[in-house]
Amino acid sequence: MPASLALPRVLRVGAGASTELAEVLNSLGLSRPLLVTDPFIASRPFFQEILSRLEQTGISPGVFAETVPDPTTDVVDAGVRALREGDFDSLVGVGGGSPIDTAKAVALLGAHGGRMRDYKAPVVTDAPALPVVAVPTTAGTGSESTRYSIITDVETDEKMLCAGLAMLPRAALVDFELTLDMPARLTADTGVDALTHAIEAFVSAKANPISDGLARDAMRTLFAHLRSAYTDPDDRTAREAVMAGATQAGMAFSNSSVALVHGMSRPIGAHFKVAHGLSNAMLLPIVTEFSVGSAPDRYADCARAMGMAAPGSTDGEATGALVWELRLLNEELDVPSPRAHGIDAERWWELAPLMAEQALASGSPANNPRVPSAEEIVELYHAVYG
Known part of the structure; x- marks a missing residue:
């Protein structure tokens, strides 16, 4: 088609x-x-x-x-x-x-x-x-x-x-x-948001050769420059690269789709008033770990595109490096867990089933390499909480 x-x-x-x-x-x-x-x-x-x-x-x-x-x-x-x-x-x-x-x-x-x-x-x-x-x-x-x-x-x-x-x-x-005057927190959250767009566009069930090219370039650019833009706000080279990467990532997912991270992210924002980029960043490593086994070749290509794994690495080596590096990136960018962000645990557990239903209703999880059940999404919300 x-x-x-x-x-x-x-x-x-x-x-x-x-x-x-x-x-x-x-x-x-x-x-x-x-x-x-x-x-x-x-x-x-x-x-x-x-x-x-x-x-x-x-x-x-x-x-x-x-x-x-x-x-x-x-x-x-x-x-x-x-x-x-x-x-x-x-x-x-x-x-x-x-x-x-x-x-x-x-x-x-x-x-x-x-x-x-x-x-x-x-x-x-x-x-x-x-x-x-x-x-x-x-x-x-x-x-x-x-x-x-x-x-x-x-x-x-x-x-x-x-x-x-x-x-x-x-x-x-x-x-x-x-x-150039974006605060560090906004730089980090929107930057990981863009990286999420690129990764999800690439692994989506609706990916195509054009979106793949845009997503690969966006991943490579964003991962190479996001830390510098975060630590040195005046780094014009990094700022320009991250801006271009974000636009490419937008073009990629607009012509492919997003997947489970975004499906789970929107209810967090709606119920707990967490900025969209931050909620995506909270979810990205754990949802990636949940999904890699269903498309190891695609996720491995993500890792290779970002220089996390060597071109000749096995898919297992590359996907392991991808999950590790995404966790490390969140640590270096000070991305908090929902718990560290101050979200009440009891309220989180109470709303997790409703958030899972809303995530599925959005349609985005259906594009994920591993399509989850509502029960699995609830388990992921529990794991993400921290």
Whole structure:
């Protein structure tokens, strides 16, 4: 069966890419963008410079700066009201995955109406939404290059995966200079998030030769440079590499899929308000160890791509090195367990069966090399707790 591939129509990568927003909007025939961001980004000098450049070129931007970490249906609804009141013709998501995912969701409802729960997986929405331009300020989510948005339903506390070409940005401006002042914790969590995207895209049941190439390059780049970006925030070479790797990883999983780590991660974020990247990082080593026996050749290739194992190593040697190195990476990046993060043990055990059901319902675990039962997912949650 042929693979279905989709990428942003315009992709500009490198220092200063964000300064080309006005040119890109003009090239797409757009003149009234609503910039979607969070209060912190809206206060930053570079954001004010973006607004100034737009206005100098005759573009009339609006600003919606009410996004929150792990965007909610309430915030999306507020964004839709701002969109309609201002009669804007497009959305520009400026920030991490949350503002960009919010912009995608607002663009979807602005074009098609309804509620976000109408579009959650397994629904796939390919009908065009309003144009979205993504300007990421973190290196990890890959949302600037994916056909997915994750929105929390405030009525059910469910993190909903919404998918389809309607969620794919029309353009992405990937400027690593916007990440230079990322704090160490955010650098680590989003970086491991990107590494998870690449690994899961590669081992997914829906992997294809194009996504494989993107995932291999992303893994190699991210693993080689993430520690440096974490320990030395001013290392421009590392920052640029991690940013590029994150975008490649986003393109890989958008055209393949994610798997069990992401399926288990979303309920953790919904119930315990753990950032998406951090919950992925918590899960990655243990879920990888659970899964390697069902696709040892694919996981071994991951290890070889990242230089964890020699080209001539056996699959057993390579997969052993992969699990060991992922655990070591988490230690060096100070990734906490749920226990160390302060999550209450009793509440964790109580919610584990529900989280397992929600993980399976997302569909992502079905793409995993080893497809787990609900009982096995509960056991994994217990093992991950710490």
